[in-house]
Amino acid sequence: MPSRSSARLAALTVAAVCSAASAVVVASPAHADSVRIHDIQGTTRISPYAGKQVTDVTGIVTGVRTYGSSRGFWIQDPNPDADPATSEGVFVFTSSVPKVAVGDAVTVSGTISEYVPGGTSSGNQALTEIVRPTVAVVSSGNAVPAATVVDARSVPAAYAPAGDPAANNSVNALTLRPGTYALDYYESLEGMNVQVADVRVVGATDPYTELWVTVKPWENRNRRGGTVYGSYDAQNTGRLQIQSLGAVADFPAANVGDKLTGTTAGPLDYNQFGGYTVVANRIGTLKSAGVERETTRKQKNGELAVATYNVENLDPSDATFAAHAAAIVNNLQSPDVVSLEEIQDDNGATNDGTVTAGLTAAKLIDAIVAAGGPRYDWRSIDPANNTDGGEPGGNIRQVFLFNPERVSFTDRAGGDATTAAGVTEVRGKAALTVSPGRIDPANAAWKSSRKPLVGEFVFRGRTVFVIANHFNSKGGDQGLTAQYQPVVRSSETQRHEQATLVNAFVKDILDTQKNAAVIALGDINDFEFSGTTKLLEGDGELWSAVKSLPRSERYSYVYQGNSQVLDQILISPSIRRGCDFEYDSVHVNSEFNDQISDHDPQVLRFRP
Structure with a gap:
C-alpha cells in the first residue's frame, strides 16, 4: 500500500x-x-x-x-x-x-x-x-471539572447505529444513544475532559506524535498486544487516539503491546486522521512490553520460500537500505524469491521522466550481500512515466528478487510497459508469452495504479508462476468514525476490477495446465475477508494462505490501532492441496515506532 x-x-x-x-x-x-x-x-x-x-x-x-x-x-x-x-x-x-x-x-x-x-x-x-x-x-485558578472515566465498562460493545437511508446513511440527525453505541458514547463526550488509565498501546507512536490505545484489554487481542481487525461487522470499539498538548520531546516512543500506566487525560477531540482523540495534558508512564521483531525459520533444501515485502517508496537517496537488507537476510532468512513493492526509479521523487530502477535494485542487492545474504538477481518492467500512481516522479513498481543459486528465472523476450502477457501451451504445459510481463496493462482497471508483474521461475525442475501485485490504495475511503454508517469504501471498485483481471489470468494458466503452481502475492491493499480477496480467489483458482493462520495472527499492517491484513500470498490448488506449505506473517515493522516500512513482509514455504 x-x-x-x-x-x-x-x-x-x-x-x-x-x-x-x-x-x-x-x-x-x-x-x-x-x-x-x-x-x-x-x-x-x-x-x-x-x-x-x-x-x-x-x-x-x-x-x-x-x-x-x-x-x-x-x-x-x-x-x-x-x-x-x-x-x-x-x-x-x-x-x-x-x-x-x-x-x-x-x-x-x-x-x-x-x-x-x-x-x-x-x-x-x-x-x-x-x-x-x-x-x-x-x-483564574479554578478547579478543572473532573475527567470522565472512559473504560471497558463505559464503552458499549455495539459500534454505531445504522444511518438514516433518507440522508445517505448519515447518523448526524439521529439522537445520540451513548449507552448503546460506542460512537454515540464518544460523541456525547466531545470537547469534555476525559481520562483513561493503564491502557495498552495498540498503534505505535508515529512521526506525527500520535499513538493508539485500547480501553478494552481483551477486545480481539493477539499474543503480541495488538487489536485484530477481522470483520466489517466487528469493529474494535475500545480504540482511542492519543495526542499531546505538551512538548513533542516528552511524548512517549511506544510500540504495540506497551502500556501507558497511570492516568492519561485531556479534552476529547475529533480529527481528520483518527476521529475521537484524547488531546492529553497528562500522559501516563510508558511501560515497555518488550515486544521484539520476529524471525521466520530458514527454508529447507526441498522447500521454495517466496516472500512479499512493501519497502515503502525505496529510492537510492534513502537511508534504509542496510535495515531492509538486514530484515530480508536475518528476519526473512533470505527467501528464494522476494516480490518487492514500492521500488522507486533511480532518482526517486525527482519528476524528470526517469523510469529505470537499476540503481535502486543494485543498491539493495549490494546491501543484502553486505548483510551476509545471497547476491540476488532481479527482474522487473519499467512503467511509463507517471502512469502507475504513487508519489509523483517516483514511478513505483514491483520487482522480483531471486537467488540464482536456488532458483532460475525463465526469460521470454517482449515484455514492456504496454505489452500484455499471455498464456500459451508448450509441450503440454502452461507458459507465459513474455516473462517478465504485465497483466493487461492497458485495461482501465490499472489507471494510475501498479500493473501486476508476472514471471516464470523454476525450482528443482518445477515451474512456478509468480504474480506480483500492488493494488489500488484505500485512499478516499470513509473512515471508520465517519458520519455515514455503514461507511462507503469507494476505493473497492477499482480493486475489485483488478482482482477480477488477475483471477482471470490465473484461470488461463490453470485451464492450460490444471496442476500448475501459481502464486499471486503482494500489497493487495485489502483484507483477507474482503470482496477483493473473494474475487481474487474466484471459484478456487486461488486461496489466501494467510487464512491458514489463527485469526489472531492475521495481520501485516496496523492502522488506527487495528492490526489488519493488507499484504497477502494467494496459492493455486496444487500448492494448497497437499497442505505441505507454511505461511508466516513476519512482524518486523507494523508494531514498532522505529519502523522502516509500514508493512510487515509475508513468507510462504512449500514443496513444489
Missing part, C-alpha cells in the same frame, strides 16, 4: 486553516442567545445552534492548543445537566495563540460552527466549535 505519509503531510498543512472553511453551512437568521454548553451540543451530532451567534457561554478552560493551524481552547461547564447525550465541553477556535490558561473561568461569545476535518467530501463527522470568539476571563 502506498505510504499515507505524503498525503497526510499535505493535509496537515491545511486541515484546520480557518474552521469555517469546512463547516456545515446552516442558513438561519443571525441573533444572539445566552445558552449553556450542553444546549449548544444538543442531543445529536449537529448543534441546534449551528450558524447562530451565542453570547456569554460560560465554562472552565480545560485545555489550550497553542500550536498548529487549529489553535484554540476547550471549555467545560462545571454544572452538567442530567442528559447523558449532551456534552458539557466545546472547542473555541481562536486561529491565533489563545490568551487563556487552564483553570480560567471564561465567558465566550461567538458563532457556532460545525467544522468537518478534511472537508465535507471526506464523510467525517463534524466538530462543534465556537468561532470568531470574544473571550472574557472572569477568574
